[in-house]
Amino acid sequence: xxxxxxxxxxxARLSDYLSASLLARVYPPTxxxxxxxxxxxxxxxxxxxxxxxGTYFCMALSLYPEAAYEQVFAVVAQxxxxxxxxxxxxxxxxxxISEMRGKxxxxxxxxxxxxxxxxxxxxxxxxxxxxxxLRLVAIDGSxxxxxxxxxxVQAFGYPGSRAGHAGYPQAQCAILVECATHxxxxxxxxxYREAEWAIxxxxxxxxxxxxxxxxDRGFNGYSHWAAAQAxxxxxxxxxxxxxxxxxxxxxxxxxxxxxxxxSGTNSKKQRQASTEGITVRxxxxxxxxxxxxxxxxxxxxxxxxxxxxxxxxxxxRYHERWEVEAVFDELKTHLPQKRRVLRSKKSxxxxxxxxxxxxAHYAVRWLMHQASTDHGQPGRSLSFTANVQLMRSAQPQSGxxxxxxxxxxxxxx
Numbered sequence: 001x002x003x004x005x006x007x008x009x010x011x012a013r014l015s016d017y018l019s020a021s022l023l024a025r026v027y028p029p030t031x032x033x034x035x036x037x038x039x040x041x042x043x044x045x046x047x048x049x050x051x052x053x054g055t056y057f058c059m060a061l062s063l064y065p066e067a068a069y070e071q072v073f074a075v076v077a078q079x080x081x082x083x084x085x086x087x088x089x090x091x092x093x094x095x096x097i098s099e100m101r102g103k104x105x106x107x108x109x110x111x112x113x114x115x116x117x118x119x120x121x122x123x124x125x126x127x128x129x130x131x132x133x134l135r136l137v138a139i140d141g142s143x144x145x146x147x148x149x150x151x152x153v154q155a156f157g158y159p160g161s162r163a164g165h166a167g168y169p170q171a172q173c174a175i176l177v178e179c180a181t182h183x184x185x186x187x188x189x190x191x192y193r194e195a196e197w198a199i200x201x202x203x204x205x206x207x208x209x210x211x212x213x214x215x216d217r218g219f220n221g222y223s224h225w226a227a228a229q230a231x232x233x234x235x236x237x238x239x240x241x242x243x244x245x246x247x248x249x250x251x252x253x254x255x256x257x258x259x260x261x262x263s264g265t266n267s268k269k270q271r272q273a274s275t276e277g278i279t280v281r282x283x284x285x286x287x288x289x290x291x292x293x294x295x296x297x298x299x300x301x302x303x304x305x306x307x308x309x310x311x312x313x314x315x316x317r318y319h320e321r322w323e324v325e326a327v328f329d330e331l332k333t334h335l336p337q338k339r340r341v342l343r344s345k346k347s348x349x350x351x352x353x354x355x356x357x358x359x360a361h362y363a364v365r366w367l368m369h370q371a372s373t374d375h376g377q378p379g380r381s382l383s384f385t386a387n388v389q390l391m392r393s394a395q396p397q398s399g400x401x402x403x404x405x406x407x408x409x410x411x412x413x
Contacts, residue, residue, distance in 0.1 A: 023056050026363045027116050032056075032108075035115065039108045053077045054100045058109060058356035059363070065343070069097045106348055109355035113187055114206075117362045120181040120369045129180030131317050132309055134212035134234055137185070138324040139203055139219070141174040141196050144189075144332070145341045146350050155347030157193045168341060171350060174200040175358070176207070179214070179323040182330065183365045187358045189351050197224055207233035212303075214321035220300055222262050226278060229302055236301045236318055243298070245282050251306040255283045260300075279304065283311045331361055 029052050036042035036051050043050040057073045064072050073092050119137075121129030129136060143159070145168040146152045156171045172194060176186035186206035190199040196218060207213055209232035219228075220239040228235055239245075245258040259277040280300045287293035299318055303309040342357075344350045 022367060023059055023360070023363055026366050027056075027059075027112060027359065031116065032112065035108045035111050036104070039105070039111070041104050041108060051100070051104055054097075054104055055108065055112070057097070058101065058104070058352055059360045060356075061343075061353060062357040062360045069094050073097055101349055101352060104352065106351035106355055109352055109359065113184075113355055113358055113362075117183065117185050117187075117358070119178045119185055120183045120366065121178060122373075125373060126180060129178065131212055131313070132303075133210075135210055136179040136214065136317065136320050137176055137207070137211050138179055138214040138321045139174065139176045139200055140216060140321075140324040140328070141172060141199055142328045142332070143170045143172055143192060144354070145169070146171050147341060147343055147345050149345040151346045152344075152350060156191045156350070159192055171342070171354070172196065172199050173354065174203055175324065175327065176203045176213075177324045177327050179320040181365060181369050182323060182327050183369070184327065184358050184362055187355065189354045197221075201227065204228055204231050207231040209233060212236055212317070214318055216321060222260050222278070225260060225280070225300070229278070234302045236299060236303070236314055238318065238321075239298050239300050241284075241296050241298050245280075245300075248279070251281070251311075253306040253311040255281055255306055255311040257304060258282050281306075283314055285311070285315045327361075331357065 032052050032055050033042060036055070041051060043052070053073070053076055056076050060072050060076050061069075070092055077092075119135055121135065123130055123133070146156055148168050153169045156169045158169050170192040171189055172192050173187065173189045174196070175184050175188075177184055186203040188199055188202045200219065204227060207228065211233040213228060213233045213235050215235075215237040217238050217240055220237045220243075225235065225237070245260070247256045248259055249257040251257065257279055258281075259279055261277050280302065281304050283299040283301065285297050285299075286295060287297070297315070297318075299314065301309070301314060303314065342350050342353050344353045
């Protein structure tokens with residue numbers, strides 16, 4: 001029997017349940033159930049509005065931001081039911097969905113990001129994702145507008161403006177991204193008024209000795225550097241051009257070794273007595289004949305051997321950091337279509353929506369990575385926007401699979 005189209009309101013529609021099946025493939029129901037159990041918020045009995053489909057609903061919100069809650073949940077629940085080999089139509093009141101979201105909270109989705117959002121590239125099949133055997137990752141932050149509601153204002157705050165404050169309160173997020181695949185492998189959300197490093201610091205737990213972490217200016221203070229280096233990861237961070245970094249040893253490729261010290265260690269005598277200095281390598285370079293380029297760039301790195309990691313190679317690799325800007329563009333522009341304001345009215349649900357947003361983005365990138373790997377195409381040649389639209393758009397052929405052939409349908413999705 002052919003599937004009828006599930007209308008999701010103006011600006012978003014879905015005639016099949018491929019998006020639900022994709023989410024379930026990337027995040028299996030058993031995994032979600034285990035995480036919900038660990039947080040004590042799984043459903044105690046079988047019901048039409050259980051916590052597992054509720055978790056998928058939190059992800060689907062970002063795929064269909066213009067749709068009503070009831071319509072999104074009905075399609076997610078019916079899609080999961082169809083995958084299991086039976087057909088059921090679910091009608092849920094908005095108040096029940098709000099109650100369900102409140103019971104789930106944001107912690108299970110945050111844990112799901114930590115458990116399931118892993119790097120995608122393989123060293124043998126995706127050599128462009130690595131440098132000197134190290135996986136290229138980048139860390140950065142951005143601001144997100146949230147609904148103008150009292151709880152959100154109290155939790156996140158307004159940015160200032162000439163008129164007093166901006167029209168919407170804003171949250172501040174940070175993400176750690178695998179550069180080659182745009183897979184978000186760690187994320188955190190905090191208040192607009194918090195220091196950027198305070199939002200980024202929790203992401204350091206996702207770094208390891210197999211990674212080369214890239215970061216822009218603002219993350220290169222002594223304490224920042226020491227905390228990141230302690231993870232075992234190698235670092236390649238930009239710093240301000242006017243930072244005083246005395247030459248300790250000049251290297252053959254034009255870079256040099258220097259030492260950074262804790263704040264307050266200013267005099268030569270204090271530095272000589274200090275045991276906390278960290279040796280870094282400094283790389284200064286320019287990008288001639290590029291109109292948008294700045295006159296000079298300065299990098300700090302933990303890769304001290306100029307033979308194993310020449311300065312010109314590191315300068316080229318540093319610009320992979322801009323891939324994280326492309327990820328923010330995907331998150332804030334292409335995934336939510338026209339809606340850029342997180343619509344939840346309470347701060348905990350804003351956090352839940354944010355982590356659902358990250359999980360949905362990862363699912364799309366997972367799909368793209370599988371497709372590019374299976375067909376031997378460079379992952380960067382595929383369009384993120386086109387794949388998001390594919391998940392949202394009508395798929396008339398997929399609606400032709402009745403529940404009795406669910407095994408065949410699973411193989412196709």
